Structures are given as C-alpha cells and as structure tokens.
Amino acid sequence: MVGEGSGFRRLLITGATGFVGSRLVRGFLDSGISVGALLRAESSADHLDPRATILRHDGTTSDLHALTQTFAPEAVIHAATHFVGAHRPDDIVRLIRANLLFGTQLLDAMGRCGIRKVLNFGTSWQHFDGDRYSPATLYAATKQAFEDIAAYYAEAEGFSILTLKLPDTYGPADRRGKLISALLRARAEGKSLDLSPGEQRINLLHIDDVFSAVCVALGRACTNPTGTREAFALRGPETVSLRELVARIQRVGGRPVPVAWGARPYRSREVMRPWVGPLLPGWSADIGLDRGLTELIDTA
Numbered sequence: 001m002v003g004e005g006s007g008f009r010r011l012l013i014t015g016a017t018g019f020v021g022s023r024l025v026r027g028f029l030d031s032g033i034s035v036g037a038l039l040r041a042e043s044s045a046d047h048l049d050p051r052a053t054i055l056r057h058d059g060t061t062s063d064l065h066a067l068t069q070t071f072a073p074e075a076v077i078h079a080a081t082h083f084v085g086a087h088r089p090d091d092i093v094r095l096i097r098a099n100l101l102f103g104t105q106l107l108d109a110m111g112r113c114g115i116r117k118v119l120n121f122g123t124s125w126q127h128f129d130g131d132r133y134s135p136a137t138l139y140a141a142t143k144q145a146f147e148d149i150a151a152y153y154a155e156a157e158g159f160s161i162l163t164l165k166l167p168d169t170y171g172p173a174d175r176r177g178k179l180i181s182a183l184l185r186a187r188a189e190g191k192s193l194d195l196s197p198g199e200q201r202i203n204l205l206h207i208d209d210v211f212s213a214v215c216v217a218l219g220r221a222c223t224n225p226t227g228t229r230e231a232f233a234l235r236g237p238e239t240v241s242l243r244e245l246v247a248r249i250q251r252v253g254g255r256p257v258p259v260a261w262g263a264r265p266y267r268s269r270e271v272m273r274p275w276v277g278p279l280l281p282g283w284s285a286d287i288g289l290d291r292g293l294t295e296l297i298d299t300a
C-alpha cells in the first residue's frame with residue numbers, strides 16, 4: 001500500500017511523537033519500511049513505536065545534516081509543528097522555531113545530502129476565505145510561509161515537495177486535548193463543557209485516512225519530476241456543524257454529552273465553513289464519522 005511502486009525502504013519522519021507523526025511511524029513500520037524518527041533533544045519517546053530508529057538532533061543545521069546523511073532516507077515526511085489556535089506573545093518564538101526555522105534547516109540539510117523528496121503538511125486554515133491564501137491564524141500564516149520557503153528549494157535545488165493540507169483530524173491515541181477528546185471527556189465524566197454557539201461547520205478526517213493519503217502521496221512524490229511543488233487538500237467524508245457533531249456523539253455513544261452552548265464566544269476569524277480545496281488525486285477518505293466515533297468511544 002505504501003506509495004505503491006515507490007520502492008521506499010527508509011523514511012525519515014519529523015514530528016514523530018505527534019498525533020499524525022506517530023500514526024505514520026507505526027503504519028510504515030508495519031509495512032516493513034525502516035523509519036527514522038527525528039526528535040528534539042527534549043522530546044519524550046515514551047509513546048514512540050520502539051521499532052523506530054530515534055535520531056535526536058541538537059537544533060543545529062550541521063547536526064541535522066549529519067543525522068540525515070547517516071540515516072540516508074529516500075524521502076522525508078515533515079510532520080513537526082507548533083500548533084496554537086489563538087496565539088499569545090510567547091507563542092511567536094515557538095511558532096517560528098517549529099514551523100519555519102526547523103523546516104528550513106531540514107530542507108537545507110537534506111539538499112546537502114542529495115535527498116530531495118519531501119512530504120509536508122499544511123492546514124485548511126491557510127484558506128480562511130475560499131481558495132486564495134487567507135490565514136485564519138498566525139499558525140496558518142507560518143505554515144504558508146514555510147511553503148513559500150520550500151518553493152525556493154524546489155525551484156533552485158530541484159526538490160520535489162508535496163504538501164497535504166489537513167482539516168481537523170481525530171482518532172485513537174490523540175494526546176493533543178482537542179475538540180473530540182474534550183467532548184469524550186465531558187461525556188465520560190458528566191462535566192459540562194463550555195462551547196461557542198456551535199454553528200461552525202467542521203470537517204473531520206480520521207487519522208487512518210491520513211495514513212492512507214500519505215501512502216498515495218508518497219507514490220506520487222516518487223514519480224513527480226524534480227522541481228515539482230504540489231499542494232492538495234485532504235477531507236473527511238462528512239462536514240457537520242459543531243452542534244451536529246455533539247448530537248452524533250450522543251447518538252452513537254448512547255449517552256448525553258453535557259455542553260453549555262454559547263458559554264464561549266466564537267474565536268476571532270472562527271472558520272465557519274471549511275475550505276474545499278483540490279483533493280489529493282487517487283485518494284478518498286474511507287472512515288465515516290459514525291464508524292470513527294463508535295470505535296473511539298468503544299476503546300476509550
């Protein structure tokens with residue numbers, strides 16, 4: 001399944017301890033691919049699949065170069081990020097460091113090793129207002145800025161870069177504390193969760209569908225000519241309002257989810273309708289919301 005026909009045997013993954021990265025690590029290892037997990041010095045590897053090769057970097061470009069050269073992957077999957085919905089002043093350094101500096105160092109180190117295939121992740125929040133670039137948040141702006149930097153590496157150094165722009169994702173082993181986790185906790189504990197009025201529409205993509213998309217994207221990256229730069233949207237099968245999502249969890253879980261509608265205001269630039277961008281060719285999501293939620297509730 002992995003990048004069919006791509007022949008990838010060794011992949012380097014950044015953000016390997018994160019929600020997306022850890023699912024990819026497991027999936028590739030299960031497929032017999034060697035995975036190098038590029039971790040920060042301070043990253044905890046407690047939840048990382050023990051079959052992965054841990055490569056700890058010290059934050060310098062030269063160290064990234066040395067590690068990349070030694071591991072010698074055929075491609076790099078760049079899933080590291082600092083995410084924040086509404087940023088505070090002390091998020092700025094973290095956003096720039098994770099979403100711009102680290103990625104740029106990585107591309108440069110890769111180029112020096114002659115490794116030029118990258119799978120990158122963006123966010124549907126880069127399109128607050130339709131197809132044009134319109135960042136919903138500063139986080140989304142940094143994701144766009146990295147794509148712009150990556151354009152240099154594609155055009156000047158012949159990188160092949162494919163960016164998958166994700167909507168909200170969900171699934172097992174999600175330690176990010178985002179919406180679905182908060183709703184399931186409220187359901188389990190019977191403690192009311194403060195929410196906005198709930199009319200915003202949300203597209204939810206199951207983490208296993210992210211893995212299947214990455215497999216398709218790797219196959220594509222393999223055959224793309226050097227210097228190719230592409231970006232595609234991923235989408236889950238259903239887009240529902242937040243109110244419908246809570247009703248859905250109640251229905252499939254057979255128990256009320258206590259929420260206080262309107263106890264919080266909408267965020268500034270709350271995304272009320274998710275972007276419907278060009279879908280990754282040859283891929284579609286498989287896991288419907290009922291199935292994904294049922295499995296999540298059953299295993300909670």
Ligand SMILES: NC(=O)c1ccc[n+]([C@@H]2O[C@H](COP(=O)([O-])OP(=O)(O)OC[C@H]3O[C@@H](n4cnc5c(N)ncnc54)[C@H](OP(=O)(O)O)[C@@H]3O)[C@@H](O)[C@H]2O)c1
Pocket residue numbers: 014015016017018019020021039040042043044078079080081082083097098099102120121122123124143165166167168169170176
């Ligand atoms: N999941 C979603 O719903 C969603 C939606 C839109 C876009 N995306 C994009 O998808 C990708 C994966 O997201 P995710 O949800 O898996 O993120 P996540 O769960 O928050 O994981 C972030 C990862 O990045 C690493 N990281 C943080 N700061 C770093 C830095 N300065 N240098 C190097 N690594 C750093 C973290 O490692 P530590 O263990 O060291 O903290 C962790 O492994 C990202 O590009 C994100 O922007 C995700």
